[in-house]
Amino acid sequence: MTSGHIFIATSLDGYIAREDGSIDWLEVPGAELEDHGFAEMMASVDGLIMGRGTYEKVLEFGVWPYEKPVIVLTRSLKAADIPEHIKDKVSFRASDPAELMTDLAREGWIRAYVDGGRVIQSFLSVGLIKDMVLTRVPVLLGGGRPLFGALQGDIRLNHVETQSFPSGLVSSRYQIIEPD
Amino acid sequence: MTSGHIFIATSLDGYIAREDGSIDWLEVPGAELEDHGFAEMMASVDGLIMGRGTYEKVLEFGVWPYEKPVIVLTRSLKAADIPEHIKDKVSFRASDPAELMTDLAREGWIRAYVDGGRVIQSFLSVGLIKDMVLTRVPVLLGGGRPLFGALQGDIRLNHVETQSFPSGLVSSRYQIIEPD
Numbered sequence: 001m002t003s004g005h006i007f008i009a010t011s012l013d014g015y016i017a018r019e020d021g022s023i024d025w026l027e028v029p030g031a032e033l034e035d036h037g038f039a040e041m042m043a044s045v046d047g048l049i050m051g052r053g054t055y056e057k058v059l060e061f062g063v064w065p066y067e068k069p070v071i072v073l074t075r076s077l078k079a080a081d082i083p084e085h086i087k088d089k090v091s092f093r094a095s096d097p098a099e100l101m102t103d104l105a106r107e108g109w110i111r112a113y114v115d116g117g118r119v120i121q122s123f124l125s126v127g128l129i130k131d132m133v134l135t136r137v138p139v140l141l142g143g144g145r146p147l148f149g150a151l152q153g154d155i156r157l158n159h160v161e162t163q164s165f166p167s168g169l170v171s172s173r174y175q176i177i178e179p180d
Numbered sequence: 181m182t183s184g185h186i187f188i189a190t191s192l193d194g195y196i197a198r199e200d201g202s203i204d205w206l207e208v209p210g211a212e213l214e215d216h217g218f219a220e221m222m223a224s225v226d227g228l229i230m231g232r233g234t235y236e237k238v239l240e241f242g243v244w245p246y247e248k249p250v251i252v253l254t255r256s257l258k259a260a261d262i263p264e265h266i267k268d269k270v271s272f273r274a275s276d277p278a279e280l281m282t283d284l285a286r287e288g289w290i291r292a293y294v295d296g297g298r299v300i301q302s303f304l305s306v307g308l309i310k311d312m313v314l315t316r317v318p319v320l321l322g323g324g325r326p327l328f329g330a331l332q333g334d335i336r337l338n339h340v341e342t343q344s345f346p347s348g349l350v351s352s353r354y355q356i357i358e359p360d
Contacts, residue, residue, distance in 0.1 A: 146193075148192070148322070
């Protein structure tokens, strides 16, 4: 099965976006000069998996930022909705997470970057995430869209390494420990 | 005014206790052999401030763990309720946070260790916290009592230092930046 990998930034209180979806607070002075490992992570995966919300947010950027194939999990969007300039990079699927990871393995994917709050939560809760890099931005928002959600039980992790940056960002890598 | 200082551990998803108050998940193999800075922090404060919930939890330990004076913020408990063996260490007050910090400064307190979820939230939201040490335990609980709560606006912080430990605990120190 293809393994899932998370690479995401949250506020100190665990939000990935404000209630209205805005991520203005992610812009920390100096952070743009630092290497937080995003390019290295991106080089290590065969493609991305995201939900409709994240996909539509990325579309708003205007310029499509990903070279690698992107799979959008959606039951409502249709292939005909994909803008012409990214038709060869984006595909829509309606599979459930485990089904998708089995299909992707058959298609030759070894590692997938799993992105977006709800998609991350659903992959985590069914054991499809192998490791995560969590970057903490030094701000408390007091509310917003949380990274983590409800689980069937505890998920224990191995801390691999932590790096802090002059901007104040602190980045920790964890491996998920398989339940006994 | 006396300054407030936080020193607390949370799960990776930001909880300080399970829904039922239990903190069994805090016991990480090897962590008991590490110096996470608690003694040093304790030596630097004039006393502790906590809510009724935390006070009652600590009482359950059987042995009272604090040498320094402890102030419990409560409107329901009465001085007569304080057990005999800690009568000289514990006092109850019903003041609001800012009032309390003004009174304590007059009484000679320079730094107070502020503990317990709701008390931390109320002190943070009115700007009475100077710095915090946040220790992340490598586990996702999926639910429980969150450390942070709603705020009037963003609180920005300066990252001072981060240390990680063989047990997997990661401890970061932040100073609260005064709003402009």
